Amino acid sequence: MSSVTIECVLPEHCRCGESPVWEEASNSLLFVDIPSKKLCRWDLLSKQVHRVTLDAPVSSVALRQAGGYVATVGTKFCAVDWEDQSASVLATIDEDKKNNRFNDGKVDPAGRYFAGTMAEETAPGVLERRQGSLYCLFPDHHVEKYFDQVDISNGLDWSLDHKIFYYIDSLSYSVDAFDYDVQTGKISNRRSVYKLEKDEHIPDGMCIDAEGKLWVACYNGGRVIRLDPETGKRLQTVKLPVDKTTSCCFGGKDYSEMYVTCAREGIDPEGLLWQPEAGGIFKITGLGVKGIPPRPYIG
Ligand SMILES: O=C(O)[C@H](O)[C@@H](O)[C@H](O)[C@H](O)CO
Numbered sequence: 357m358s359s360v361t362i363e364c365v366l367p368e369h370c371r372c373g374e375s376p377v378w379e380e381a382s383n384s385l386l387f388v389d390i391p392s393k394k395l396c397r398w399d400l401l402s403k404q405v406h407r408v409t410l411d412a413p414v415s416s417v418a419l420r421q422a423g424g425y426v427a428t429v430g431t432k433f434c435a436v437d438w439e440d441q442s443a444s445v446l447a448t449i450d451e452d453k454k455n456n457r458f459n460d461g462k463v464d465p466a467g468r469y470f471a472g473t474m475a476e477e478t479a480p481g482v483l484e485r486r487q488g489s490l491y492c493l494f495p496d497h498h499v500e501k502y503f504d505q506v507d508i509s510n511g512l513d514w515s516l517d518h519k520i521f522y523y524i525d526s527l528s529y530s531v532d533a534f535d536y537d538v539q540t541g542k543i544s545n546r547r548s549v550y551k552l553e554k555d556e557h558i559p560d561g562m563c564i565d566a567e568g569k570l571w572v573a574c575y576n577g578g579r580v581i582r583l584d585p586e587t588g589k590r591l592q593t594v595k596l597p598v599d600k601t602t603s604c605c606f607g608g609k610d611y612s613e614m615y616v617t618c619a620r621e622g623i624d625p626e627g628l629l630w631q632p633e634a635g636g637i638f639k640i641t642g643l644g645v646k647g648i649p650p651r652p653y654i655g
């Protein structure tokens with residue numbers, strides 16, 4: 357039995373850290389700090405972090421096959437040139453909803469960029485309900501809307517055989533599944549595969565492991581949980597020394613380490629006394645399971 361260890365590897369004070377993505381080519385972790393409008397890259401060997409500030413909240417980032425990255429910035433899908441620190445717009449969504457912004461996003465097994473929206477929060481978890489939608493940016497840069505009525509669009513990933521799309525609307529306290537057609541990108545047949553328990557609080561970011569099990573970061577729950585989407589059972593709970601865990605991904609050597617982002621915003625000074633590392637990047641080792649590489653957007 358390997359033993360699980362948890363370490364804060366980067367004492368960043370992210371207001372809302374999110375969207376961790378491992379970039380093998382640079383041996384680094386990408387992540388965003390949404391309200392700070394920052395896209396960050398942390399180099400595993402040098403331990404240096406580079407930050408690019410954009411002109412609107414950056415809610416997710418993904419690799420791009422053509423080089424650089426893609427990111428969801430405000431209500432735009434953007435291409436990001438890391439060298440000259442610029443973002444160019446690929447598509448704009450929710451133009452009729454002035455208070456909306458993108459939230460979590462990820463690239464599907466065929467290289468399409470999925471991301472959902474939400475109304476801007478006045479405080480963590482406080483927002484106008486059902487304003488969000490789920491979108492997909494296709495390789496030719498056209499966008500399709502899949503559904504609306506979303507509260508906080510979050511956690512997304514695909515099954516290892518690419519036949520299921522997993523999705524979280526946080527305030528439904530449910531992890532959902534859809535049938536997935538990887539040829540067309542179409543989703544159908546929504547159902548719930550796991551309902552969160554009270555002490556798990558709010559489901560946020562999610563990733564799949566190499567055994568097809570789901571890892572969900574629990575906002576306010578201070579943990580990541582491992583779920584079997586076939587049986588609907590929780591298999592494991594890993595607690596972290598911070599409350600507002602937001603998302604997780606596998607990375608490092610052979611994708612054998614898990615990286616977890618979290619938020620500092622919304623914690624009062626008293627709370628910060630017992631969780632001084634809130635907003636940092638955490639690394640979990642010894643899980644005994646690996647992840648899979650992130651896919652690049654192919655447009
Ligand atoms: O990171 C996100 O997904 C949202 O942008 C955050 O604001 C929080 O998760 C939310 O506050 C939880 O309720």
Ligand SMILES: [Zn+2]
Binds near residue numbers: 374459460510560561
């Ligand atoms: Zn999130």
